[in-house]
Amino acid sequence: MNKNITRLAIGAGLMALTYLVACGEAERSTTVVVDIEQVDPSSQEVVFWYQHSRQREEALVELIEEYNRTNVHGIKVRGEYMGGYDDIYNKMSVAIQGGTLPQLVVAYQNQALAYFEADGVVDIAPYMRSKKWGLSAAENADFIQAFLQQDNNKGVQTGFPPNRSMEVLYYNVDWLKELGYARPPVTWDEFADMCRKAKAQPFSKSTDKEHSLGFFLELDASRLATMVFTRGGDFMNADKTAYTFNTPQVRQALQLMQDLIREKAVDIVSERYMDQQEFGVGKALFALRSTSGLPFFKSAVADGLDFAWSVSAPPRQVDDPVVNVYGASLSLCRTTPAQQLATWLFVKWFTQPQQQARWARASNYFPVRKSTANELKEYLAENPGYAAAFKLLDYGKSEPAVQGYQGVRKMIADAMVDIAEGGDLDDVLSNLERQANKTLERF
Amino acid sequence: MESKSITKRRWLLGAVYTGLSISAVTATVPFVWMLLASFMTRGETLRRVFAPSEIQWKNYLLAWEEADFGLYFENSLLIAALQVSGTLLFSLLAAYPLARMEFRGRDIVFAVILATLMIPETVTMVPNFLTVSWLNRHSPFAWLNNWPALTVPFMGSAFSIFLLRQFLRGIPLELWDAARIDGAGHVRFLFQIVLPLCRAPLLTVGMFTFIGSWNALGWPLLVTNTPDWRPISVGLLQFVSEAGAEVHLQMAGAVIATIPVLLVYFLIQREFTEGISMSGLKG
Numbered sequence: 001m002n003k004n005i006t007r008l009a010i011g012a013g014l015m016a017l018t019y020l021v022a023c024g025e026a027e028r029s030t031t032v033v034v035d036i037e038q039v040d041p042s043s044q045e046v047v048f049w050y051q052h053s054r055q056r057e058e059a060l061v062e063l064i065e066e067y068n069r070t071n072v073h074g075i076k077v078r079g080e081y082m083g084g085y086d087d088i089y090n091k092m093s094v095a096i097q098g099g100t101l102p103q104l105v106v107a108y109q110n111q112a113l114a115y116f117e118a119d120g121v122v123d124i125a126p127y128m129r130s131k132k133w134g135l136s137a138a139e140n141a142d143f144i145q146a147f148l149q150q151d152n153n154k155g156v157q158t159g160f161p162p163n164r165s166m167e168v169l170y171y172n173v174d175w176l177k178e179l180g181y182a183r184p185p186v187t188w189d190e191f192a193d194m195c196r197k198a199k200a201q202p203f204s205k206s207t208d209k210e211h212s213l214g215f216f217l218e219l220d221a222s223r224l225a226t227m228v229f230t231r232g233g234d235f236m237n238a239d240k241t242a243y244t245f246n247t248p249q250v251r252q253a254l255q256l257m258q259d260l261i262r263e264k265a266v267d268i269v270s271e272r273y274m275d276q277q278e279f280g281v282g283k284a285l286f287a288l289r290s291t292s293g294l295p296f297f298k299s300a301v302a303d304g305l306d307f308a309w310s311v312s313a314p315p316r317q318v319d320d321p322v323v324n325v326y327g328a329s330l331s332l333c334r335t336t337p338a339q340q341l342a343t344w345l346f347v348k349w350f351t352q353p354q355q356q357a358r359w360a361r362a363s364n365y366f367p368v369r370k371s372t373a374n375e376l377k378e379y380l381a382e383n384p385g386y387a388a389a390f391k392l393l394d395y396g397k398s399e400p401a402v403q404g405y406q407g408v409r410k411m412i413a414d415a416m417v418d419i420a421e422g423g424d425l426d427d428v429l430s431n432l433e434r435q436a437n438k439t440l441e442r443f
Numbered sequence: 444m445e446s447k448s449i450t451k452r453r454w455l456l457g458a459v460y461t462g463l464s465i466s467a468v469t470a471t472v473p474f475v476w477m478l479l480a481s482f483m484t485r486g487e488t489l490r491r492v493f494a495p496s497e498i499q500w501k502n503y504l505l506a507w508e509e510a511d512f513g514l515y516f517e518n519s520l521l522i523a524a525l526q527v528s529g530t531l532l533f534s535l536l537a538a539y540p541l542a543r544m545e546f547r548g549r550d551i552v553f554a555v556i557l558a559t560l561m562i563p564e565t566v567t568m569v570p571n572f573l574t575v576s577w578l579n580r581h582s583p584f585a586w587l588n589n590w591p592a593l594t595v596p597f598m599g600s601a602f603s604i605f606l607l608r609q610f611l612r613g614i615p616l617e618l619w620d621a622a623r624i625d626g627a628g629h630v631r632f633l634f635q636i637v638l639p640l641c642r643a644p645l646l647t648v649g650m651f652t653f654i655g656s657w658n659a660l661g662w663p664l665l666v667t668n669t670p671d672w673r674p675i676s677v678g679l680l681q682f683v684s685e686a687g688a689e690v691h692l693q694m695a696g697a698v699i700a701t702i703p704v705l706l707v708y709f710l711i712q713r714e715f716t717e718g719i720s721m722s723g724l725k726g
Contacts, residue, residue, distance in 0.1 A: 047668070049668075053510075053680075053681035053682075053684065054509055054510070054681055054682075056684075080668045080669060081670075081681070082664065082668075083660075083664045083677070083680055084680070084683075087661075087664050087680075090568075090661070090664075090665065091664065091665055093569075094568065094569050094572045094573075094665060097569060097572075097573060098572055098573050098576040100576055100587070207490070272688070273687055273688055276489075276687060277489045277491070280486075280489045280490070281489060281490045281491075293687050295687075296687030299485055299486075300485075300486070300489045300687075302486070303484055303485045303486020303487070303489065304486045304489055304490055
């Protein structure tokens with residue numbers, strides 16, 4: 001008996017020790033203030049971690065190679081594919097502890113904040129303001145300010161936007177005509193009516209007329225954010241100090257979905273990209289998705305039933321269109337002053353209109369500079385879906401960029417599941433708000 | 444009475460075989476779908492047709508070329524070979540004294556090794572990475588972005604040590620006595636007498652290690668920055684993006700990735716089953 005207890009104790013002690021070692025806190029480096037104007041970025045190597053693969057990566061590598069050939073400082077950028085956003089986040093979290101950071105990394109706003117808190121990335125604002133290396137007043141004004149603001153947290157610029165996507169409503173033009181509509185829905189009430197009619201009258205080209213409905217709802221925070229923003233609401237209060245989920249706008253959004261699910265005019269997505277697939281085969285009239293999916297929708301429809309389709313701003317209950325704008329930004333990792341400056345210079349070059357136009361054409365993302373529209377005239381003419389969404393860039397609104405938001409997104413998705421299954425709105429939303437605000441106490 | 448009993452047994456057998464057949468079909472369907480989808484066009488995968496209207500052989504070519512499969516395949520084979528060799532050697536050397544030698548604290552050491560099986564991989568990822576980073580800075584050859592980081596941390600496997608230890612405990616004491624009489628020590632006994640008897644458990648350990656190494660994704664992404672040493676799982680990841688998935692190419696890639704595992708299993712399936720069952724006989 002004593003032997004077994006001893007063994008158990010040693011085993012438990014070992015496990016506890018492993019946890020403690022794994023959870024150890026990294027030492028913070030002391031910040032040395034450096035005059036950026038005096039730094040020399042010549043001949044620096046910049047390692048860039050990103051999530052792009054295949055055609056997008058090829059286009060990005062072409063741009064990087066051009067920069068390496070043409071920049072006057074002899075800066076060499078090397079791009080490295082690091083898996084998806086979560087893989088990059090894991091790798092960065094480990095690298096911050098292990099001291100093997102890249103110079104430039106793709107990060108969502110809440111991830112960049114976490115890196116900043118852990119001393120992994122630096123404030124980009126001084127570089128933007130620098131007289132010698134920064135943006136001129138005209139250049140600054142050319143940026144879509146809402147995009148720049150997304151990465152600004154109380155004056156600290158933790159990221160710089162290289163591109164953006166937005167959430168739009170994909171709709172089946174032919175099916176809408178069959179249902180007697182000449183245009184997509186402008187209000188959520190119209191959307192609901194169209195979903196109900198789609199349920200009653202399947203698409204003529206669909207090969208599965210037994211299953212026909214208006215919309216597949218993905219239980220994702222970004223879908224809910226779109227529905228709330230377009231009702232004039234938000235996920236947080238004005239000064240971003242508290243989450244606000246038990247609001248009329250959130251309630252209306254979820255109540256409508258709950259009602260439509262009950263009527264079987266809307267169903268929930270049960271596997272990844274299911275809404276895209278069902279839209280492509282004419283089973284769903286609408287899809288609410290990112291514009292970065294435009295090529296996939298194009299392919300899905302062209303290889304499927306080949307019907308006319310388009311995109312529009314999501315339905316709304318306010319006067320002007322509102323679109324949920326999102327996208328990862330580029331963060332400068334804490335390395336050496338020379339490397340940081342070299343990295344900034346690459347980012348500045350990448351966000352110039354000529355490069356933005358090339359990147360937009362290759363990636364289907366939206367540029368962050370207004371003047372890029374001049375470089376994209378032909379592309380906009382050839383891609384009406386992209387062109388329709390491009391006009392909505394000025395109406396962008398973004399989700400919270402606070403620490404811990406990634407966890408809150410999961411809570412939102414869980415709450416949506418509860419609502420979809422008929423849960424009580426009061427209980428679910430009060431609970432969600434309470435749990436979400438607890439995360440703010442930690443940071 | 445006897446014919447009633449025979450009829451009852453037949454019904455029972457029939458029910459058992461029906462249940463097993465259903466289970467076999469259920470387990471096989473995903474593989475069949477994977478194979479069929481690998482020959483479809485993108486539209487056919489989206490329309491969820493059962494079978495392709497025309498075989499798209501080019502999917503395999505596209506998957507191979509676009510995701511750099513040639514390089515990743517080669518890397519995976521090399522990493523698997525190194526990991527399997529290392530695991531077999533070190534696990535056998537660790538299992539033998541735990542099974543055949545008497546020393547103070549032997550059972551405690553074994554218990555501690557077993558306890559590590561309960562630690563999730565994600566918990567050890569950071570300490571392992573810190574160790575490998577330190578070694579990268581202080582050793583004469585590179586660890587990161589190189590084969591050592593991909594293979595050495597996994598050459599000590601608690602499960603493999605446990606499996607081999609269980610088997611080695613079943614080797615008759617008389618063999619050891621006879622070996623001692625002939626003047627053999629532990630090393631000679633292990634490599635000349637025990638090793639030839641260990642074919643089944645060693646192949647089992649090899650198989651598990653091969654599968655684990657072949658399917659690894661998180662750790663290789665963590666310790667590699669360039670394609671030079673990346674395995675095939677990273678290649679498959681490239682067919683899924685934030686906006687959509689190219690299922691037809693992903694499945695073609697998955698079929699390519701699955702073939703070596705299936706080949707290895709078919710070659711050693713008898714020994715594999717034997718090895719698993721033997722590990723449970725002695726405790």
